[in-house]
Amino acid sequence: MDFAFTATEESLRQEVRSFLASLPPGSQTDSEDSPNVALERALAANGWLTMAWPKEYGGRGATQMEQLIFKEELFEAGGTFDFLGVQLAGPTIMVHGSEEQKRAHLPRIARAETRWCQGFSEPGAGSDLASLQTRAVRDGDDYLINGQKIWTSNAHHADWILLLTRTDPEAPKHRGISMFVVDMKTPGITIRPLVQLTGVHGFNEVYFDDVRVPATNMIGELNRGWYAATTTLDFERSGIERNLVARRDWNRIFGLLGSEAMRPALQGRPATWRHQLADLHIAIEAGQWMARRVAYLQGKGLVPNYEASMSKTFNSELGQRVADFGVNVLGLAGQLRGSKYAPAEGVPAFRFLDARRLTIGQGTSEINRNIIATRGLGLPR
Numbered sequence: 181m182d183f184a185f186t187a188t189e190e191s192l193r194q195e196v197r198s199f200l201a202s203l204p205p206g207s208q209t210d211s212e213d214s215p216n217v218a219l220e221r222a223l224a225a226n227g228w229l230t231m232a233w234p235k236e237y238g239g240r241g242a243t244q245m246e247q248l249i250f251k252e253e254l255f256e257a258g259g260t261f262d263f264l265g266v267q268l269a270g271p272t273i274m275v276h277g278s279e280e281q282k283r284a285h286l287p288r289i290a291r292a293e294t295r296w297c298q299g300f301s302e303p304g305a306g307s308d309l310a311s312l313q314t315r316a317v318r319d320g321d322d323y324l325i326n327g328q329k330i331w332t333s334n335a336h337h338a339d340w341i342l343l344l345t346r347t348d349p350e351a352p353k354h355r356g357i358s359m360f361v362v363d364m365k366t367p368g369i370t371i372r373p374l375v376q377l378t379g380v381h382g383f384n385e386v387y388f389d390d391v392r393v394p395a396t397n398m399i400g401e402l403n404r405g406w407y408a409a410t411t412t413l414d415f416e417r418s419g420i421e422r423n424l425v426a427r428r429d430w431n432r433i434f435g436l437l438g439s440e441a442m443r444p445a446l447q448g449r450p451a452t453w454r455h456q457l458a459d460l461h462i463a464i465e466a467g468q469w470m471a472r473r474v475a476y477l478q479g480k481g482l483v484p485n486y487e488a489s490m491s492k493t494f495n496s497e498l499g500q501r502v503a504d505f506g507v508n509v510l511g512l513a514g515q516l517r518g519s520k521y522a523p524a525e526g527v528p529a530f531r532f533l534d535a536r537r538l539t540i541g542q543g544t545s546e547i548n549r550n551i552i553a554t555r556g557l558g559l560p561r
């Protein structure tokens with residue numbers, strides 16, 4: 181395996197870095213609970229958001245590695261984007277959608293004109309996703325949808341939802357599921373906020389009450405939605421974001437530990453944290469190569485499965501380790517906000533709380549370890 185970057189890739193890295201540096205200070209970053217649409221549109225205008233997509237759907241026909249380099253630079257600068265559209269819904273439509281669906285949705289995602297959410301989990305269907313109960317029943321040219329989704333990230337900002345429904349309750353559970361794309365403004369959809377322990381409103385409950393959806397909105401074949409869903413889950417676990425977030429947090433802690441403002445708080449404390457800092461940095465480098473390996477395999481036309489689970493599990497647990505280290509080493513000074521004695525403006529404490537979700541969303545660590553055990557190591561179920 182050869183991971184050396186080419187001259188073209190290095191030049192792309194410089195191009196993205198210079199562009200982000202040229203933006204007004206602060207405009208590269210997101211707030212905690214609302215998207216930075218202006219940044220996404222600016223990135224989209226440069227063709228970067230979906231650069232690995234084919235040109236006819238709004239991409240640049242770039243490689244997966246170039247796409248990854250863009251993300252590395254964006255996260256380094258503090259930014260992010262609507263990955264639910266760009267990395268989940270878009271690629272799923274690309275693989276399983278009709279030509280008409282691709283032309284209707286993909287260019288708009290590429291231009292950052294539409295935002296998406298993922299309606300998979302239900303109160304009784306998380307890890308065991310195939311137990312989902314939201315019903316879609318054929319009614320003329322439409323389907324009528326009734327049921328409830330939960331933990332739906334960004335539903336309150338979304339124009340469209342990628343939705344899993346049960347279309348045949350008599351069939352074995354994996355074979356009676358169909359996938360739809362649904363306009364979030366359709367009558368009968370109610371969104372209720374779920375506020376996380378950080379105080380951020382990131383996800384929601386979404387209720388469907390006789391929601392009428394054209395049959396042409398089905399993605400893939402009737403009762404074969406499970407296969408489309410597994411494609412979405414593979415894409416979901418393939419990203420390098422978790423590693424980049426861990427690196428961003430590490431960089432922040434590193435900067436604080438060396439700062440004048442932290443000097444009084446660190447005085448007289450044993451310096452064992454230096455070793456922990458080094459250990460975490462080694463793990464961040466290793467995790468980055470795991471994530472780059474996933475992009476490398478995608479670039480070879482392969483569909484990383486257990487490799488994506490390895491990267492997801494390692495990097496999300498690493499994110500928690502870095503966040504735990506942050507609150508431990510910065511102590512009370514890392515928790516305070518809004519005072520001259522608050523050198524970190526409470527960010528380490530926020531990151532500690534926020535990192536709890538990393539090992540649950542996109543498949544829990546246990547579920548991903550099951551995948552690594554069975555599909556990676558070939559162990560029996």
Ligand SMILES: Cc1cc2nc3c(=O)[nH]c(=O)nc-3n(C[C@H](O)[C@H](O)[C@H](O)COP(=O)(O)OP(=O)(O)OC[C@H]3O[C@@H](n4cnc5c(N)ncnc54)[C@H](O)[C@@H]3O)c2cc1C
Nearest residue numbers: 298299300301306307331332333537540541542543544546
């Ligand atoms: C931040 C965040 C964002 C999310 N965003 C979305 C979203 O946008 N759309 C969406 O559809 N869902 C979303 N989810 C939901 C997420 O996919 C589920 O929370 C996750 O799949 C786990 O399901 P559950 O919460 O029902 O837990 P459960 O499945 O009830 O699991 C409970 C515990 O049992 C363990 N467990 C379950 N089965 C097994 C097994 N077979 N072997 C070993 N251990 C097992 C789990 O690992 C876990 O520790 C999000 C979750 C989080 C935290």
